[in-house]
Each structure stands twice: as C-alpha cells, then as structure tokens.
Amino acid sequence: MDTTQIIKEQAEKYDSFYLYDEQVIADQIARLKRDFGPVEFLYSVKANPAPQVVKRIFSSGFGADAASLNEVKLAHRFNVPAEKIQYSAPAKRKSDIDTALGMATIIADSPKEVELIQQAASEQGIVAEIGVRLNPNFTFFSETGVPSKFGIDEELAFSLLDHWKQFSNIRIVGIHVHSRSQELREELLEHYYENMFALSCRFQEALGHKLTFVNMGSGIGIPYGMEDSPIDTARLGKKMAALAADFADKLSGTQIYLETGRFVSGKCGLYITKVIDKKESMGKTFILLQNTLNGFVRPSLIPFVAHYTTDSNPSPCEPFYTQKDAFQITALTAETETESVTLVGNLCTAMDVVAEDILLPKLVPGDLLVITNAGSYAAVLTPMQFASQDAPAQLILHCDGTVADAMND
Ligand SMILES: *Cc1c(COP(=O)(O)O)cnc(C)c1O
Numbered sequence: 001m002d003t004t005q006i007i008k009e010q011a012e013k014y015d016s017f018y019l020y021d022e023q024v025i026a027d028q029i030a031r032l033k034r035d036f037g038p039v040e041f042l043y044s045v046k047a048n049p050a051p052q053v054v055k056r057i058f059s060s061g062f063g064a065d066a067a068s069l070n071e072v073k074l075a076h077r078f079n080v081p082a083e084k085i086q087y088s089a090p091a092k093r094k095s096d097i098d099t100a101l102g103m104a105t106i107i108a109d110s111p112k113e114v115e116l117i118q119q120a121a122s123e124q125g126i127v128a129e130i131g132v133r134l135n136p137n138f139t140f141f142s143e144t145g146v147p148s149k150f151g152i153d154e155e156l157a158f159s160l161l162d163h164w165k166q167f168s169n170i171r172i173v174g175i176h177v178h179s180r181s182q183e184l185r186e187e188l189l190e191h192y193y194e195n196m197f198a199l200s201c202r203f204q205e206a207l208g209h210k211l212t213f214v215n216m217g218s219g220i221g222i223p224y225g226m227e228d229s230p231i232d233t234a235r236l237g238k239k240m241a242a243l244a245a246d247f248a249d250k251l252s253g254t255q256i257y258l259e260t261g262r263f264v265s266g267k268c269g270l271y272i273t274k275v276i277d278k279k280e281s282m283g284k285t286f287i288l289l290q291n292t293l294n295g296f297v298r299p300s301l302i303p304f305v306a307h308y309t310t311d312s313n314p315s316p317c318e319p320f321y322t323q324k325d326a327f328q329i330t331a332l333t334a335e336t337e338t339e340s341v342t343l344v345g346n347l348c349t350a351m352d353v354v355a356e357d358i359l360l361p362k363l364v365p366g367d368l369l370v371i372t373n374a375g376s377y378a379a380v381l382t383p384m385q386f387a388s389q390d391a392p393a394q395l396i397l398h399c400d401g402t403v404a405d406a407m408n409d
Contacts, residue, residue, distance in 0.1 A: 051074070052404060053265055118169050135151040182322060286342050
C-alpha cells in the first residue's frame with residue numbers, strides 16, 4: 001500500500017496524527033554505519049522519544065544521548081548498556097545523579113557536578129567512570145570559545161584536573177563537546193572534528209591516563225528547505241577515518257562517539273491534519289485545521305517569527321526555528337483548481353497561523369494536509385495541553401507495512 005493510502009486509512013480514525021516511517025529510520029542508520037565505520041552513534045532521545053522509535057534505533061546498536069534522568073530510564077528500559085547511555089545535561093540534581101549512577105555514564109556539566117558525582121558515588125561505595133563536558137576554545141566558526149551555559153570552560157577544566165584526580169570515587173575517562181546542530185557544510189564539521197582530536201590529545205595528556213571515550217556531539221544536519229542538499233556523510237566518514245589514523249598513536253583504544261537526533265528521526269515523520277471548517281472573512285479564505293500550534297508547533301512559529309522581524313532570512317534558533325521554508329505542506333486532494341488561503345488552527349488564539357495567503361488546491365472539510373520533516377523536535381516541542389484539545393496520535397509505519405501506536409512499548 002502506498003503512503004497516501006495509509007494516511008487516508010488512518011485519517012478515518014484520527015483527525016490529526018504523526019506518521020513515523022520505520023524504513024526511513026533504518027535507512028538513515030544504515031548510512032551512518034556504512035560511512036563512519038568504527039565510530040559509534042548515540043541517539044539523542046530528546047529529538048523523538050516515542051517508544052517505538054527509540055526501540056527501533058536502540059535495537060540497531062545505537063547508544064543513547066540522554067538529556068534527563070527520564071531519558072536515561074527509557075534507554076535503560078530498552079536494554080541499552082550503561083556504558084552506551086551518556087547522561088549529559090546541565091543542572092542535574094543530586095537525586096538525578098543518585099539514580100543514574102550504575103544506569104548510565106554521567107557526563108559532568110560543571111565543577112559542582114563533579115563534586116556531586118563524587119559524593120553520590122562515595123555514598124554508594126562505588127567508583128564511577130565519568131566524562132566531563134567541555135566548553136572548548138573553538139567553535140564551528142572560530143578558534144576562540146564563547147560563553148556557554150553548557151559544560152566547563154576548557155581552561156577551567158584543565159586547571160581543576162589535579163584537584164579532581166584526588167577524588168577516590170570517580171575516574172574521569174571521557175570528554176564530551178556539543179557545539180552546534182543542523183550544520184550542512186561538511187568543511188565546518190571536518191574542521192570541528194580536527195579540533196576535537198587535538199583537544200582530546202591535550203586533555204588525555206593532562207589527565208595522565210587513557211581516555212576511554214571522546215563524544216564529539218552532533219552537528220550533522222538534514223535538508224529542510226527545497227534548496228538544501230543532504231550532507232555528504234561518506235565524505236565526513238572518510239575525514240573521521242583519516243583523523244583517527246593521524247592520531248592513532250595517542251588515541252588508539254579511545255572510542256569515538258557521535259550523537260545525532262534529527263539525522264536518524266527527522267525525515268521519518270509526517271504530520272497530518274484534517275480540514276475541519278472553511279470560511280470567508282472580508283475577502284480572505286480561512287482553512288481551519290485540527291491541531292496546528294497545539295499539534296505540530298514549528299510550522300506555526302514561522303509566521304510568528306516573520307511577524308517580529310523584517311529580516312527575510314532570520315537566523316535559526318534550534319530546535320524551535322530552523323528556516324522559513326523548513327516544512328513542505330501538501331494537500332491530499334484530487335482537486336486541481338487552486339486558491340489563496342490562510343491556514344489556521346482550532347485554538348482560541350489568533351496566533352495559531354500555519355501559513356498566510358498561500359496557494360493550495362481548493363479544499364473542503366474532511367480533506368487532509370500533510371506536513372514534512374515532522375520526525376524530530378515535533379511532537380515533543382508542541383504545547384499539546386493548550387485549551388485541553390485532544391492531542392494528535394503518534395503512529396509508526398513498520399517495515400512490514402503494519403501501522404501501530406508509536407507510544408506503546
Ligand atoms: C540535542 C542534542 C543533540 C542532537 O542534535 P541533533 O541536531 O538532533 O542531531 C546532540 N547532542 C547534544 C548534547 C544535544 O543536546
């Protein structure tokens with residue numbers, strides 16, 4: 001059955017829903033594995049934590065980039081081993097650390113957290129192998145650092161190493177850096193990897209023992225707009241292999257991790273919403289849809305952002321705002337005659353506008369609109385409680401053609 005037919009069938013049951021295509025997830029994973037060889041991947045659960053989605057990703061051998069204790073628990077529940085769950089988030093509480101110890105590799109995000117992990121490990125009578133998140137003296141664009149709420153400034157971390165080495169219940173075995181998301185320029189990623197290898201060597205030397213892992217974070221983008229071209233992962237993988245060879249004498253035996261959320265799940269998702277009503281007002285045609293801002297918020301943020309700036313290309317604010325053509329909207333109708341319409345939602349606020357004055361085939365109540373790029377930072381970012389409306393369903397289309405509730409274990 002083709003996807004359109006599947007969508008129409010599900011629309012008999014649901015007025016708005018996400019459809020995640022397992023085959024797309026499988027293809028993206030296969031590509032990363034093929035192109036990056038010995039690099040291991042951690043799935044950034046926050047991109048899409050639907051149980052059926054994470055289950056598919058973890059069963060292919062990916063570890064977890066967990067941004068909260070609940071994400072640690074989710075990965076643990078799907079049998080991801082502790083050394084492949086990296087718990088990296090700012091402002092962890094002592095209670096988060098108490099519970100996560102033994103379930104995950106904790107990445108300390110501040111000097112205070114290093115102390116808290118030492119305290120918690122000491123109370124449990126264990127020695128915890130941990131990583132530290134660094135705020136390096138470089139970015140994707142410069143050879144100097146920037147202030148950040150994430151991690152520990154590189155220089156500060158180096159100056160604290162001797163102090164940390166005296167802590168008897170922790171052993172620092174890895175570093176983590178995540179500098180930027182949604183980058184499509186390979187040369188910037190390549191240069192970032194170069195800087196990361198050099199930093200890893202410096203850190204290992206100061207540490208005085210082997211790093212077990214280096215987590216280089218994310219950055220690998222996906223095409224959102226029609227003009228974007230997909231990133232050349234084969235090229236990036238080759239660069240990674242060349243760097244690993246260059247640094248083999250120092251970093252042999254150190255596991256390199258990359259994290260990704262959107263590369264794996266971003267393109268797998270469609271959002272489908274039904275036309276509920278249609279009205280004319282003072283010369284404008286409004287199409288009223290089920291769950292827009294409260295179903296998939298990001299398309300609605302595009303007119304929102306445009307309202308506050310005259311800049312024709314406002315800078316991204318990931319993961320909320322990527323670019324003005326980030327989502328393609330198509331109507332599932334045989335109608336060929338078009339008209340100019342404004343797409344709005346069913347909320348009691350005038351701001352849930354999806355698109356203004358766009359040309360679409362003439363729609364009638366019951367017709368369906370399909371929005372792309374709804375597999376990551378979609379359902380999770382959306383304020384679904386607003387006005388206590390029914391939330392959209394989240395469905396998964398399995399490789400065998402069956403459709404299931406993606407929220408079931
Ligand atoms: C969110 C996040 C990611 C994932 O970013 P994507 O753009 O979805 O790949 C990776 N690492 C860290 C630390 C993150 O916070």
